[in-house]
Amino acid sequence: MAKFLIFRTDRIGDFITSQVVTNSISEVSKKNQVDIVASRYNSKYIKNFKYINRIFIFDKTQNKILDFFNLFLQIKNRKYDYLIVLDGKRRSFLSGIFINSSIKICFLKDFYPKFLISFFYTKYLKNTETNTQYKNFQILLNYLDIKSPKYINYYKNYNFTKNKFKLHKPYVHLHLDEKWFKDYYFHDFDYMNLKPDSIYFFLKSLINKFKFNIIITQGFKKVKIMNEFKIKYFKNIKDPQIKIEKKTVRFIEQSSFRDLENIVLNSKFLICCEGAISHVSHSLNKKTIALIQKDRLISTNFWIGHMGNIKTVFRNDIKQVTKDILKLNLV
Incomplete structure (x- = not known):
């Protein structure tokens, strides 16, 4: 049995993607223990994966010293075989220096503190965008002497939430989050110029x-x-649904991330802007049409280059986006 402590304090989508690492560690030996350092928000999601042994909270507040102290209080008497800084965060890297572990691995993308790495870490792996994120995780697994799986069931050991919505099957799931709308996301992205009529x-x-x-x-x-x-x-504003061309369109205004997983799970396919939800659809082996930014192709490929069931459309005016989607063959 080996004990692993893995830092994953960033977004939910990042944790889903990194399950190729965490799940593989668990699958190679059922006796392996996987503990996660996560934010309080992410911990509420991560706790639903049955193979995760323990979650330690590492929140980011205005008092950084107190944040570190609270983490050490949770971990101070524990000894690990492997510590992996998987989120690439500076504060995770610095915290790892003071945690008791036989082997320490830092998986970093944006910085390289050579002096600290040479003194306190066993192995440095660069999370480079010249590969896909999935390929970089495979390199990490090879270092751990764990065979990289050809296919991983990301939701094998997961407690899905109960569905609380009436879903009119068969349906397409259209996720219109803030990434579709100007002034709600990156200022240098192209936007679809959506209005009520164009929607x-x-x-x-x-x-x-x-x-x-x-x-x-x-x-x-x-x-x-x-x-x-x-x-x-x-x-009916309380239960928004209408008929268009004899088909039902329902607008679900309030849904948690776990609700979205259920909606994706039961859909025929998903249309979205590339993000956490497209990682969900990939993990559930659902066909996906994802809008991507034309001048960010290297970064986009880093995240979705390994996905086989995804088709991409460039972000553009909604008329052009519609034309591009209608050209696609999802068979």
């Missing part, structure tokens, strides 16, 4: 093409245009 005609085009019902979800940031769309086109 409606986008839906109509999708229905005419694919002949399925549509479930619309949104992100955690509430977008003004989506509210305007709801008010204009849905009579």
Whole structure:
């Protein structure tokens, strides 16, 4: 049995992607113990994976010294065989220096503290964008002498939440989060210039093409245009659904990330901007159409280059995006 402590204090999508590492460690020997250092927010999600032994909270507050102290109080009497800084964070790297572990591995992307690495870490691996993230994880597994799986069931040991929505099957899942809308995401990205009417005609085009019902979800940031769309086109605001070309379009306004997993799981395919939800659809082996930024192809390939079930469309005005989606063959 080997004991692993893995730092993964960043986003939920990053944890899902890195399961090729954490799950492989667990699968190679059921006796292996996998502990995770996570943020309080992420811990609520990570705890649903049955193979995770223990989660330690490492929150980021204004008092950095107190953050470190709280982490050490949780871990101070523990001894690990392997410590892996998988999130590439400076504070995770520095914390790892003071934790008792026989082998320490730092998996870094944006900085290289050569002096500290040589004194306190056993192995440095560069998380370079010249490879895909998946390929870099395979390199890490090779170092750990763990065979990289050809296929991994990311949700094998996971407790799905109970579905609380009425889902009109078969349906396309359209995730209209803040990444679709200007002023809610990166300022230098191209945007679709969505308005209530253009959203409606986008839906109509999708229905005419694919002949399925549509479930619309949104992100955690509430977008003004989506509210305007709801008010204009849905009579029952409490349960927004309408008929377009004899198909049902339902707008689910409030959903947790775990709710989204269920909606993706039961869908025919997903349309979204590339992000955490496209990692979910990949993990669930669902076909996906993802909008990507044309001048960020290297970075995009880093995250999705290993995904076989994804087709991409460049971010653009919604008329062009619609044309590009309608050209796709999802068979």
